[in-house]
Amino acid sequence: MGNFVEHPEYGTQFKIETFEKTLPETLEGLERYLANSNLKGIGPATAKKIIKQFGGDTIHILRFEPEKLTCIKGITKEKAIEASESFNANWEIFRIVDYLQKYGIGPQNAERIYKKLGPDTIDLIEQNPYMLIDLVTKADFRQIDQIALKLGLDQESDKRVQSGIKYALRIANNNGNCCVLYENLLEFCHELLGVSLELIEESIINLKALKEVVIEDRETQEWVYLSNYDQAEKNVAENLIALDNYKNVKEISGFDRKLKKIEKSSELELSDKQLEAIKAVQNHNVCVITGGPGTGKTTIIKTIIELYKQQEKKVVLCAPTGRAAKRMTETTGEEAKTLHRLLEIGKAENDQMQTMDPNVEVVPLDADVVIVDEMSMVDLFIMNYLLQAIYKGTKLVLVGDSNQLPSVGPGNVLKDIINSEKITVVTLNKIFRQAAKSKIILNSHKVNEGENFLIQKSENKDELIDDFFFISEKSQDKILETVISLCSGRLKKYGNYDFAENIQVISPTKKGMLGVKELNKSLQEIINQQIGNKKERKFGDSIFREGDRIMQIKNNYDIYWEKHEPRLEVGKGVFNGEYGAIENIDETEKRIKIKFDDSKIVWYGFDELEQIEHSYCITVHKSQRKRI
Amino acid sequence: MEITGEIKEIIYRNEINSYTIAVLETREEETTTVRVSSFYK
Numbered sequence: 001m002g003n004f005v006e007h008p009e010y011g012t013q014f015k016i017e018t019f020e021k022t023l024p025e026t027l028e029g030l031e032r033y034l035a036n037s038n039l040k041g042i043g044p045a046t047a048k049k050i051i052k053q054f055g056g057d058t059i060h061i062l063r064f065e066p067e068k069l070t071c072i073k074g075i076t077k078e079k080a081i082e083a084s085e086s087f088n089a090n091w092e093i094f095r096i097v098d099y100l101q102k103y104g105i106g107p108q109n110a111e112r113i114y115k116k117l118g119p120d121t122i123d124l125i126e127q128n129p130y131m132l133i134d135l136v137t138k139a140d141f142r143q144i145d146q147i148a149l150k151l152g153l154d155q156e157s158d159k160r161v162q163s164g165i166k167y168a169l170r171i172a173n174n175n176g177n178c179c180v181l182y183e184n185l186l187e188f189c190h191e192l193l194g195v196s197l198e199l200i201e202e203s204i205i206n207l208k209a210l211k212e213v214v215i216e217d218r219e220t221q222e223w224v225y226l227s228n229y230d231q232a233e234k235n236v237a238e239n240l241i242a243l244d245n246y247k248n249v250k251e252i253s254g255f256d257r258k259l260k261k262i263e264k265s266s267e268l269e270l271s272d273k274q275l276e277a278i279k280a281v282q283n284h285n286v287c288v289i290t291g292g293p294g295t296g297k298t299t300i301i302k303t304i305i306e307l308y309k310q311q312e313k314k315v316v317l318c319a320p321t322g323r324a325a326k327r328m329t330e331t332t333g334e335e336a337k338t339l340h341r342l343l344e345i346g347k348a349e350n351d352q353m354q355t356m357d358p359n360v361e362v363v364p365l366d367a368d369v370v371i372v373d374e375m376s377m378v379d380l381f382i383m384n385y386l387l388q389a390i391y392k393g394t395k396l397v398l399v400g401d402s403n404q405l406p407s408v409g410p411g412n413v414l415k416d417i418i419n420s421e422k423i424t425v426v427t428l429n430k431i432f433r434q435a436a437k438s439k440i441i442l443n444s445h446k447v448n449e450g451e452n453f454l455i456q457k458s459e460n461k462d463e464l465i466d467d468f469f470f471i472s473e474k475s476q477d478k479i480l481e482t483v484i485s486l487c488s489g490r491l492k493k494y495g496n497y498d499f500a501e502n503i504q505v506i507s508p509t510k511k512g513m514l515g516v517k518e519l520n521k522s523l524q525e526i527i528n529q530q531i532g533n534k535k536e537r538k539f540g541d542s543i544f545r546e547g548d549r550i551m552q553i554k555n556n557y558d559i560y561w562e563k564h565e566p567r568l569e570v571g572k573g574v575f576n577g578e579y580g581a582i583e584n585i586d587e588t589e590k591r592i593k594i595k596f597d598d599s600k601i602v603w604y605g606f607d608e609l610e611q612i613e614h615s616y617c618i619t620v621h622k623s624q625r626k627r628i
Numbered sequence: 629m630e631i632t633g634e635i636k637e638i639i640y641r642n643e644i645n646s647y648t649i650a651v652l653e654t655r656e657e658e659t660t661t662v663r664v665s666s667f668y669k
Contacts, residue, residue: 001630002661014631014652014661029634607640 040086041079104143130163141167161203164193182222239387244286246392277426291428294441313368322575324374362389375400379409439468505617523616535585539609551615552578561600
C-alpha cells in the first residue's frame, strides 16, 4: 500500500507505506526467489532442479518435508535440513521485521531478536511486549506501552512496571550515568507509568530479588543500578586494587641513577612534580597522572617509555579514541593503539559490551607497562575490559585531565578513581614556560580554579600571547552574526586565520540555533558557498558539497586509503575524530573523495556517508579529541 | 493504493536505516518504489 509521488529529480515513484510479502505466483518466480535468497546450499542450478522435481509443492516441501529434497542429486539429508531451516528463518525474520516496525524497532534489531527468541518470536512478544525493553537497548517504552495496553495488558502488571523501571535506568545509562538516585527513579517512573509509588517500590524490590537491579546505600542516599552496571563498577574497583596491591615485580633497580642519565642525555630538566609522577610509576603498579594543558604530561610519558625501554621492558601505549592514539603516536614516536583495537574488541557492539556478553573476549596484554592517555574519555565498560586483559604485575599508568568532560559512555572513571583516594595520584599543576604565555592555557586553569578570565589589556602584553578574547553577548541572533563575522575575515588582523587551516568553532550542544547542526549549515553557506557548480550530495539533513570540511565520526578499521605525498603509501582505517575536506563528488561511481588532513585520500560510497559529518562546528566533547 | 509485483532490481539500499529504492515489476509495468524498512532481505 502506498502512493505515487513525484520526485523532482527522478520522476514518478511509488512510496510504500505498508507491505505484505507474498510468495512468487509463478514457478519461474519461485525459482528466481530460491536462487537469490541466500538459502544455504541452494544456488541457481539446485533451485532449478528443486522446481523441476516438486513444482507447485516446493514451498510445502521446503517448510515441512525437507527430507524429500534428498531425492535430488547432490542434496544430502544435512544439506536439505540446513536449506529448510534457512528458508524458514528467512521467512520468519521478514515477518518479524514487519511486525516490529509498529514498536519502532528497526530491521537490525529484528534479526537479533529473532536469534534470541527463535520461531515463536511474534507469539512471545504478543504475550509480553515489554520484553522488548530487555532485548533492545534504545527501545522506546512509551511506544511499546501504548501497544501493550491496547492488547489488554494490565496497567498495574508487574511486567509493565518492572519494564518501566528498567527503561528509566537505561535512559540514565544512555546519558552517561551508571546509577540513579532512588527518589528520582520513583518520581520518574510515577510520571511515566501513572501507577502508585507503593507499586513502583514493590517492583524495585522484586527486581532486586531477581538480581536485575542493585540498590546501594551510600552515606544517607540510596542509588539504583542495573545489575550489569553495578557488576562492571565492582569489577573495575576490585581489579584495580588487586593490580595495585600485587608485588612490584617490574621495579627498576638503580632507578634514580638511570632517570638522571635519561634527563642528561635528552637535555630535559624535569620539574619536581614530573619527577614525582615518574617515581610513582616506579613505586606503584597503578598510578594516575593528571593535569591540564601545558603541564608536561607528554614529557612524563616519553621519559617513562625511555626508562623502561632501556631495561628491555615492553611499554604498550593506548588511548580511547583513534585521534588520541594517533596524537600519542606522533608525540612519543612510538605506536599507540585505540583501546578497542588493543583489546581486539573493535567489532563488539555497545550493548554486547554493556551486558558484558561472554562472547566478547579480550586479548591478554603482553606488556610490562601499559600507559593509557586521554583517560577522561575512557568509559566504565572499556575500563572493565582493559583490566581483564592486564596480567597481575603489569604496571598501569592512567594519564589524563580530570577537568575534561567525562566519557560519552557510562561512568566518570578517571574522576572516580581519583576521588576514591585508593590509587596513587600525581596532580601536575605547574604550567610550563612556553604554555604559560598562552592566555588560552592560563584561562583554562583559571576556570578550573573558579577565577575570572584574563582578558586583553589587563596583563603585560609583552609576556602574553593575544590568543584569547571574550565577547559578551546574550541575543542568539547576534551571537550567530558574531561567529560568522569572526569566521569570515574579522580575525585576519590577528594573523593567518584561514578557516580551513586555523579556525574551529565549538558549541556545547547539538540542537538549537547555536547548536552544532545549525551552525554547520550557517557556516557552510559562508565558508563554502554553492558557486561555480560545485557538486553536492544530500544525505539525511546534510548537504555535502565539494570543498566542505568534514570529520569522521566512527572508527572504520577496514576502509582503504592512499597517500600520494610525501610518497605513495596505502593502508586501511580511518578513525573517529579525523578531519578532512571533500575534494570530489562522483555521481557516476556514486562516491565522494575525501582528503584527510594527514594527506590520506579515501573514497566513500554514497551509502557510507553516515560515517562523516560537517566539521565547521563541533561539540565540546568532540573538540576534546582535537588539538587545535 | 495497492500494487503487487516482483522485485526486479535493488537500485540503492542504506545499510543503516534500510532506506531502499527498487524496481518492482508489476503485471502492467515496471515501477520505482522507495521505502524505509528492511523491505528486501
